[in-house]
Amino acid sequence: MANDYGSDKIRNVVLLGHSHDGKTTLAEAMLFASGSIARLGSPDQSTATMDFEPEEQKRKISINLGVGFVEHNGFKINILDAPGFFDFFGQVASGLRAAEGAVVVVGPTSQLAVGTEIAWEHCNHTSKPRIVVVNKLDKENADFYGAVAAMREALTPRPFPLHLPIGAEHDFRGIVDLLHLKAFVTSADGKGSEVPIPDDMQARVEEYRGQLIEAAAESDDSLLEKYLDAGTLDEEEIQRGLREGILEGKVAPVVCCSATKLLGVRTLLSTIAELMPRPEVEPEKPAKAFVFNTGGDQFGRVSYFKVVAGTVKADAHLPNLSRGGEERLAQIFFPRGKEHVAATEIRAGDIGAVTKLTHTLTGDTLGLKDGGPLPPLDLPGPAFSLAITPKARGDEEKISSGLARLSEEDPTLHVERSEETHQLVIAGPGDVHLDVTLEKLKRKYGVEATTAIPRVPYRETVHGQARAEGRHVKQSGGHGQYGICVIEVEPTARGEGFVWEDKIFGGSIPQNFRLSVQKGIVDTMSKGVVAGYPMVDVKVRLVDGKYHSVDSNDMAFQIAGSLAIRRGALDAGPVLLEPLVEATIRVPEKNLGDIMSDVNGRRGKILGTEPDDGYQNVKAMVPESEMLRFALDLRSITQGRGSFSKKFSHYEEMPAHLAKGIIDEFQKQHEAAS
Numbered sequence: 196m197a198n199d200y201g202s203d204k205i206r207n208v209v210l211l212g213h214s215h216d217g218k219t220t221l222a223e224a225m226l227f228a229s230g231s232i233a234r235l236g237s238p239d240q241s242t243a244t245m246d247f248e249p250e251e252q253k254r255k256i257s258i259n260l261g262v263g264f265v266e267h268n269g270f271k272i273n274i275l276d277a278p279g280f281f282d283f284f285g286q287v288a289s290g291l292r293a294a295e296g297a298v299v300v301v302g303p304t305s306q307l308a309v310g311t312e313i314a315w316e317h318c319n320h321t322s323k324p325r326i327v328v329v330n331k332l333d334k335e336n337a338d339f340y341g342a343v344a345a346m347r348e349a350l351t352p353r354p355f356p357l358h359l360p361i362g363a364e365h366d367f368r369g370i371v372d373l374l375h376l377k378a379f380v381t382s383a384d385g386k387g388s389e390v391p392i393p394d395d396m397q398a399r400v401e402e403y404r405g406q407l408i409e410a411a412a413e414s415d416d417s418l419l420e421k422y423l424d425a426g427t428l429d430e431e432e433i434q435r436g437l438r439e440g441i442l443e444g445k446v447a448p449v450v451c452c453s454a455t456k457l458l459g460v461r462t463l464l465s466t467i468a469e470l471m472p473r474p475e476v477e478p479e480k481p482a483k484a485f486v487f488n489t490g491g492d493q494f495g496r497v498s499y500f501k502v503v504a505g506t507v508k509a510d511a512h513l514p515n516l517s518r519g520g521e522e523r524l525a526q527i528f529f530p531r532g533k534e535h536v537a538a539t540e541i542r543a544g545d546i547g548a549v550t551k552l553t554h555t556l557t558g559d560t561l562g563l564k565d566g567g568p569l570p571p572l573d574l575p576g577p578a579f580s581l582a583i584t585p586k587a588r589g590d591e592e593k594i595s596s597g598l599a600r601l602s603e604e605d606p607t608l609h610v611e612r613s614e615e616t617h618q619l620v621i622a623g624p625g626d627v628h629l630d631v632t633l634e635k636l637k638r639k640y641g642v643e644a645t646t647a648i649p650r651v652p653y654r655e656t657v658h659g660q661a662r663a664e665g666r667h668v669k670q671s672g673g674h675g676q677y678g679i680c681v682i683e684v685e686p687t688a689r690g691e692g693f694v695w696e697d698k699i700f701g702g703s704i705p706q707n708f709r710l711s712v713q714k715g716i717v718d719t720m721s722k723g724v725v726a727g728y729p730m731v732d733v734k735v736r737l738v739d740g741k742y743h744s745v746d747s748n749d750m751a752f753q754i755a756g757s758l759a760i761r762r763g764a765l766d767a768g769p770v771l772l773e774p775l776v777e778a779t780i781r782v783p784e785k786n787l788g789d790i791m792s793d794v795n796g797r798r799g800k801i802l803g804t805e806p807d808d809g810y811q812n813v814k815a816m817v818p819e820s821e822m823l824r825f826a827l828d829l830r831s832i833t834q835g836r837g838s839f840s841k842k843f844s845h846y847e848e849m850p851a852h853l854a855k856g857i858i859d860e861f862q863k864q865h866e867a868a869s
Contacts, residue, residue: 198529200271202478202544206471207273207501209290211317212300213310214279217330217454219243219257221300222276224454228461229265231531235457244532245276248491250634258631260286260488262499262546263531267461270468273546279310281835282625285607288572289488289557291317293501293546296471297325298463299447303332305341307349309835315350324441324472326448327354328463333367333453343449350447355410356403357437357448357466358459361393370451370459371396373404374433381458410446411436438470474544480504482513483562484547485569486555489604491639496604498555499530499548503569504562507547508540516568517559524549524561557606576840577609577622578826581629581646584619590642595619597640601632608632615729616650625826651820653857654772654846655723655730660685661766662738665712665759667751677743678751680704680712683736684763689846693720694734704740708752712737715756724764726771726854726861731846735760771854772846773818777802780813780829780839787811789832797821798850816844 210218219238222245227235236242241252245261261276275290291297299314318325329342339360346354361369361380369380371392378392392400411433412422418436422428428436440446450466452459482505490497500507507513511524528535530548541547555561558571585594595612598621602608609622623629629646636642661684669676687694695713704712713735720730740755778799782790784806790813791801799817806812817825822841829837849857 198538198540198542198545200545201542202474202476204270205273205474205544206270206296206467207275207294207474207544207546208296208298208467208471209275209277209287209294209323210298210300211277211287211290211314212279213302213308213314214256216279216300216302216308216310218279218300219245219261219276221298221328221330221452221454221460222261222263222274224457224460225265225272225274225464226263226531228457229267229464231263231265237455244534247533249638250631253634254631256280258283258286259490260290260499261532262488262548264529264546265464267464268468271545272464272467275546280627281313281830282623282628282631284624285572285574285605286488287317288574289499291321291323292485292572293487293499294323295474296441296467297323298467299325299327300330301327301342301346303329303334303337303339303342305338305345307345311346312349312836319351319444322444324444326357326441326450326463326466326470328450328452328459330452330454332360332363332451333365333456333458335364337364337367339363339451346449352445352447354447354449355406356450357407358450358462359396359399359403360451361396367451367453367456367458370462371400372462373400373407374437375430376400376404379462381456387461407437407448408433410440414440414443414445434469441470442472474501476502476543477504478506478543480543481563481565482507482511483560483565484513484541486557486559486561487572489557491604495550496552496600497530497548497550498552499546500561501546502541502543504543504565506540506542507561509538513561514564515555515559515561516564517571518554518556520554522552522555522561524552526550556603572606574607575624575838577607577624578839579625579629580620580622580649580823582616582618582620582649583633583644583646586643586645593640594636594642594644597636597642598632600640601635605632613649613652615652618649620649625830648823651823652774653726653728653849654732655720655725655728655764656732656770656772656848657684657686657764657767658770658848659766659768661763661768663759663763663766665715665755665757665762667754667758670746675743675746676748676751676754677741677746678708678711678748678753678755679741680737680752680755680759681739682712682716682756682759682763683738684760684767685734685736686767687732687734689732691732693717693731696734696736698736698738699740704737704742704752705747708742708747708749709737711749711752712740712756712759715753716760718753719757719760723861724761725769726858727865728771730760730764731772733764735763769858770851771849771857773820773849775816775844775847776819776822776841777844778813778815778817778822778825778839778841780815780837781807781810782813782829782833782837784809784811786833786837787813790829790837793828793832797825817841818847818849819843 257278560568
C-alpha cells in the first residue's frame with residue numbers, strides 16, 4: 196500500500212533537463228513499468244499522466260510540476276516531473292525543494308543542451324545528488340559515448356557511466372550494469388531478461404568498470420586505501436562508495452534508457468532506490484508539512500505538500516505557521532497526475548496533496564508550532580511584463596478576480612494595478628509564461644484579454660524659469676467667475692519634489708484664494724502638463740493676482756492656477772524624466788562582450804563586472820523603457836543561459852529627441868480627444 200512506507204524506503208526525485216529530451220515520457224515509462232498505470236501515455240499524443248492540463252496538451256510541453264509515485268522492489272519513489280522550458284522555473288524550484296535527489300535527463304547526442312547545463316547548475320546550487328539518464332538511445336544518430344564525453348568536458352562533478360548500452364540506434368536493445376556486472380535485454384513487450392555480457396563489449400566494460408571503482412574509492416578514505424592495496428573493491432564496497440560520492444556531490448553516474456521502448460527503465464528505478472538519498476525527516480516529532488506547490492484540477496485548487504515531521508492524518512486540523520489561521524485537511528491523497536489515490540495518513544518523508552485549503556499558498560508551512568515555519572521558496576523576481584485589459588466591457592472585476600486566483604497558484608505570477616500609469620500589469624519570468632496565464636484566464640474564468648507593453652512611469656519637470664499668468668474671467672449676468680494669478684516657475688534639485696512659495700505682499704489675492712491657486716496647480720501637476728505624467732521637482736512662486744469682491748470664488752482661482760502652471764511649464768522648457776533601474780545580469784563568460792554591447796545600445800552604463808564560476812555578473816544602470824523586452828533578447832543572446840534581476844534606482848532627464856516623440860504623441864492624442 197502507498198502509505199505503508201517508512202522514510203528509509205522513500206525516495207523523492209525531481210526530473211530535470213532540456214525541453215523535449217523526454218522527462219515526461221520517462222516519467223510515464225516509470226509509472227507504466229512499475230504497474231502504476233495500465234496504459235503507456237505520450238505527451239506528443241496528449242495522453243501523458245503528468246501533463247493533464249489543457250495548456251500542456253495543446254503545447255505538448257510541461258508547464259506545471261507533475262507529481263506521481265511508483266512502488267518498486269519494496270521502495271516508494273515519488274517522481275516530480277519539472278518543466279524544461281525556461282519560463283517555468285518556479286515549478287522547477289518547487290520540485291527541487293521537495294526532492295532529495297535529481298534525475299537529469301539528457302538527449303543522446305554529443306551536443307550538450309542548454310537545459311542540461313542549467314539543470315546541472317540548479318543541482319549544484321541546491322546541493323542535490325544526481326543521476327544522469329541518457330534517453331532516446333534508440334533514435335537515429337544516437338551516441339551514448341559522445342553524450343558522456345560532452346558532459347564530462349563541461350560539467351562538474353564529472354559524470355561517468357554506470358550502465359553501457361547494448362546496441363545502438365534502432366538496434367539498442369539492452370544495458371550492461373557495471374556495478375553488478377550483469378547484462379539485460381528488453382523484449383518488445385517491455386519485459387527484461389538477463390543475458391551474458393556480449394563478447395564485443397568486454398574491453399569497454401572492463402575500462403568503464405575501472406573508472407567506476409576509482410570513483411567509488413575516491414569517495415571514502417578507507418575504500419581508497421583498500422583499492423590502492425588490492426587494486427579492486429567488491430560489489431558492496433563499490434555501491435557504498437558510489438552512494439557516499441553521490442550524496443556528497445562528488446560523482447554523478449550515467450545510465451542508459453529509451454523511455455518509449457521501456458529499455459533501462461526498471462534498472463533506473465532500481466538505481467534510484469539503491470543510490471539516491473532517503474528523506475531527512477523527524478518521524479517522531481509532531482506533524483509538520485511544507486506546501487511546495489499549488490495547482491488545479493477538476494476538484495479545484497490542489498495543495499501539494501511534503502511531510503517533514505510526524506504523520507499527517509486525514510481530517511487533521513493544522514495551523515498555518517506562515518500566515519496564521521488553521522486549515523482542515525479533510526481528504527488527503529497521494530497524487531498521480533490528476534489521479535487521487537486516497538490516503539488515511541501520510542508519513543514523514545512522503546509527498547501528498549489536499550484540496551480546498553482556505554488560505555494556504557505555495558511556500559507555507561502547516562503544523563504545530565514546534566520550530567516555526569520553514570523558509571519559503573527562493574524565487575527570482577519577474578523579468579517580463581504586459582499591461583492587460585478585458586476585451587469585453589464590464590469584465591474588469593472578473594479579470595482581477597481571475598488573476599488573483601492564478602497568482603495564488605503560481606507565485607512567479609505578479610499582478611499589480613499601477614497607480615502611476617493606471618494599468619493592470621502582469622509580470623513573470625517570460626512571454627510564454629504570460630501567454631499560458633492568459634489561456635488559463637480564458638479557460639478557467641471566462642475572460643479574454645488584450646495586452647500591450649506597459650507604459651513607463653515617466654515624470655515631467657522644467658529646466659528653465661518662466662513667469663506666467665492664469666486668467667479665468669467669465670461674466671454673463673448674475674454671479675460670474677473671476678480669478679487672476681501670476682506665478683513664477685523654476686526647477687528644484689532632483690528629488691526635492693514640489694516647492695510652493697507665497698510671495699504676495701498686500702491684498703491682491705485674499706489668503707483663502709491663494710490656497711485655491713495652490714490646489715489648482717498641484718492637481719494639474721499630478722496629471723501632467725505636456726505628456727500626461729506627474730510633474731515633479733518644480734518650485735512655483737505666487738507673486739501677484741487680482742480678485743473681484745463678488746465674482747471671485749474657490750473654483751475660479753483653482754482654474755486660474757491650473758492655467759498658469761500649464762503656460763508656465765511650457766515657457767520654462769518642459770523635459771521628461773525617465774526611471775533608471777540597476778540591473779544585475781548573469782551571463783556565460785563567452786557572452787560577456789555581446790551583453791555589454793547590448794546594454795550600451797540600450798543607453799545603459801556598465802558599472803562593473805564580477806566573475807562567478809564560468810559566468811560574469813554584469814552590473815549596469817539602464818533606462819527602464821529599454822528593459823521592457825530585455826528578457827527575450829537576453830534569452831536569444833545566451834541561448835537561455837543568462838538571467839537578470841533589476842531594481843529601481845532613480846530618475847534622470849531623458850534625451851530631448853526621445854522626450855519630444857512622447858510629448859508630441861500625447862499632444863496629438865489630447866487634441867484628438869478634445
